[in-house]
Amino acid sequence: QQQLADAVELHVNQIKNYESGSxxxxxxxxxxxxxxxxxxxxxxxxxxxxxxxxxxxxxxxEAIRDFDEEDKALAKGLLEGLILRHAAKQSMLRxxxxxxxxxxxS
Numbered sequence: 243q244q245q246l247a248d249a250v251e252l253h254v255n256q257i258k259n260y261e262s263g264s265x266x267x268x269x270x271x272x273x274x275x276x277x278x279x280x281x282x283x284x285x286x287x288x289x290x291x292x293x294x295x296x297x298x299x300x301x302x303x304e305a306i307r308d309f310d311e312e313d314k315a316l317a318k319g320l321l322e323g324l325i326l327r328h329a330a331k332q333s334m335l336r337x338x339x340x341x342x343x344x345x346x347x348s
Contacts, residue, residue, distance in 0.1 A: 243257045243258060243261075246275075246278065246279075249278045250271065250274040250275055250278050251274065252271060252274070256271070272286060272287065
C-alpha cells in the first residue's frame with residue numbers, strides 16, 4: 243500500500259480508505275492509479291462483467307469487428323434503432339405504472 247501511495251503521490255491512508263470502501267477517489271486519483279497500475283479506468287472502476295456485451299452476444303460483436311466500414315455502419319444503425327425502441331418501451335411501461343399508481347391513490 244505504501245509503495246502504491248508513493249507511486250501515485252497519495253497518502254497511504256487514502257489508499258486504505260479506497261480499498262476498504264470508506265473513501266472514494268477523485269477522478270485525478272483514479273487516473274493516477276490506472277496509469278501506475280497499467281490498467282484502464284474501466285478495469286479499475288467496473289467489475290469484469292459489468293461492461294460490454296453479455297455472453298449471448300459476444301460472438302456477434304466479435305464478428306462485427308471484421309465487417310467493412312459500410313457493414314459496421316449498418317450494424318451500428320440497427321443497434322441504435324433497437325436501443326431507441328427499447329428506451330421507448332421502458333418509458334411507456336414507466337408511464338403506465340405511474341398512471342396505475344395515481345389511479346390507486348384516488
